[in-house]
Amino acid sequence: MDHWLEKLVVLFLWAAGAILAGILAFLVFYLVDSVGREEKIGLAIIKSHSFCDSYYLTTYQSVGTMQIPVTTYYPETYSLLLKLDEKSDWVPTSREFYSLSQDGETLNVKYQKGRISNKIYITKFWK
Helix, strand or coil: CHHHHHHHHHHHHHHHHHHHHHHHHHHHHHHHHHCCCCEEEEEEEEEEEEEECCEEEEEEEEECCEEEEEEEEECCEEEEEEEECCEEEEEEECHHHHHHCCCCCEEEEEEEECCCCCCEEEEEEEC
């Protein structure tokens, strides 16, 4: 019986170690990819618009033997898909900018590129 218990403990420790190694590898990748990126300025094209209407979401939290409803309000959101150097990024925007912009329009953008992933991160945009 003790022999099986030892194998179970070893298997559990191996699985926990593998999970921790995966988390550590992801964190190292994220840090190398995103910390200290150079900020650049360029031109991006509006490829698409996205609008999500406001809504309420109710979840239930257990308190003792009771369940209490917790309602959260999510406001409407406006986003633009901007294309820059064959890469795209969704950026949130105001209702006014959303309604004044059109697909195919060119915008000035301030952006960063990931070192490893080569993904773009648009930090600011203007006409």
